[in-house]
Amino acid sequence: MTRPIPPDLGAQFKPVAGAVTAPRGFRAAGVAAGLKPSGAADLALIVSDSEAVGAGVFTTNQVKAACVTYNQSILAQGQPVRAILCTAGQANACTGEEGERNNAQLARWVAERLGIPAHQVLTASTGVIGQQLEMAKIKAALPHLIDSLSPAGGESAARAILTTDLVPKSTALEANIDGYTVRVGGIAKGSGMIYPNLATMLAFLTSDAAVDPPLWQQILKEAVDLSFNQITVDGDTSTNDMVLALANGQSGIPTVQAGTKAAQTLAEMVAQVCIHLAKAIARDGEGATKLLEIRVQGAPDDRSARQIARVIANSPLVKAAAFGGDPNWGRVAAAAGRAGIPFDSRLLEIRLGDFLLLEKGIPLPFDRQAACKYLKGDPVVFTVDLHQGPGQGVAWGCDLSYDYVRINAEYTT
Structure with a gap:
């Protein structure tokens, strides 16, 4: 399926506002928990109102943060997911068993407040390697974070996942697929330690398409190959990095199957969203001017x-x-x-x-x-x-x- 995307291919898709909350049935929020010395927003949550198919692509670095191995284990089970929690401030990488316990605890806290199983919550962290998560601050901020969830919260979440980035990175597209209006949205962060096979970058995608799970993973992997695996700032690959994608089917479209025109169109939409975010990361490279x-x-x-x-x-x-x-x-x-x-x-x-x-x-x-x-x-x-x-x-x-x-x-x- 993978082919380089011509520059004008995105013309068939309509840009829409909302980032990860542009697709139906998604809410998001970003708040300040005190993890960043600056006091800026540092805790983000994306929630699907219904069970969603999950897919992920992860760093190839042999040193992996607790959130990476945790998500890999969750997605390998093939069960539906509902939420993505992201902390920005401490990477929770090279933090041993305590880091693993803390990461799992975050998922449990969010799940309890949302009334869903813990295995339906994916996690992400970004920041300085070797620092434990400030769990008390996160726990104290979670009620406000969940109360702030909104169908208009995509841009708030985009700001909350940043570290050295100068600007937030988000986009969303809409297309007609088999008579149904389908949307794909995304947010990302990344500015330094950027190189193919992922680096210090995170990206979260949402869609209201209904997709066969193996196809959704294939679509995401091929989109990453055309986008995030084609950017570089400095040649470094980091420990925490991932692209996660949720598809909840709330557009009403029948489940998209491999080998169909619908699958090709959806794949092109996802690729365009990823390319937009990847270029935004490269343009925002640390110290970059162009x-x-x-x-x-x-x-x-x-x-x-x-x-x-x-x-x-x-x-x-x-x-x-x-x-x-x-x-x-x-x-x-x-x-x-x-x-x-x-x-x-x-x-x-x-x-x-x-x-x-x-x-x-x-x-x-x-x-x-x-x-x-x-x-x-x-x-x-x-x-x-x-x-x-x-x-x-x-x-x-x-x-x-x-x-x-x-x-x-x-x-x-």
């Missing part, structure tokens, strides 16, 4: 194209050149060449925006002053064509500024 979009075409296959695009987007030299406004296409060529995908460099073509810099492996004259001016804008797009096959792929990153070092040098101090 979004980098790397388009690769003419590769042997899609997977090869995506691999090359990721390596270019993650190159510190390419990122630094973009920050400095230097149209040094040689760094793009070098990064493509070390991506592990064989190709004939004599056919290589590189564009910066509309500027053709390299054709058939030969440098071309170009207006350097105009190209430097283009690099000062946002986004900056590089297009690489290998002229060796039908494969295509896109990756997103950001420039590398002086502020990135400052932010991370002072992160825990």
Whole structure:
């Protein structure tokens, strides 16, 4: 099912307000529990009014936070889920058995107040690794959090999951599928430690579609491959990171089955929501001033194209050149060449925006002053064509500024 999503594919979908509460039957809220020194909102809850099919994609880091292993165990059972609780402030990673007990206790507290089984509550945490959750503060804030749940609470939840992010990240789309109005919404956080296979990022998606559980997991995994696994800020992969998706069927549509047009449309909607959120994460990279979009075409296959695009987007030299406004296409060529995908460099073509810099492996004259001016804008797009096959792929990153070092040098101090 996976194919790179053309830039205009989302035109068939209607943007709607509400983020994760845009789909029918979802409520959300975000409140301040005192977990962040700033006093900002740091506790978020998303609840489906009815049982929902759950799906998840998780960090591949061998060091996993308690919330990651807990959710993996819950979703492996294939039972319906109803809620996602997210704490922002302490990662609850590398916290041993106490961290595991605390994570399970959070699920029980929420379940008791919602009147549902504990295994229907998924958890997420983000913040500094090695810090235990401040359980007393969370417990004290839960009544207010649950009382604040609202069908208009999507944006409130989006703000409550942030850490070093400068802006909240949310979106929602609507489409007609088999005569039914179906919506998909999402929120995300992420700014640093961003790299394929997930990193310091969280994303939560909701839909009012009814979906066969294995198909919902497949749709989410393929959407992640096209989006969150195609972004990079700094090449680091973290311990807590996940994408969770709930589908509760309240649109009234009959259960979507694999191999149908309805399944393809729903998959495209989910992919578009994920791509929007992924690009927002890359643009909001720590210290970043612009979004980098790397388009690769003419590769042997899609997977090869995506691999090359990721390596270019993650190159510190390419990122630094973009920050400095230097149209040094040689760094793009070098990064493509070390991506592990064989190709004939004599056919290589590189564009910066509309500027053709390299054709058939030969440098071309170009207006350097105009190209430097283009690099000062946002986004900056590089297009690489290998002229060796039908494969295509896109990756997103950001420039590398002086502020990135400052932010991370002072992160825990």
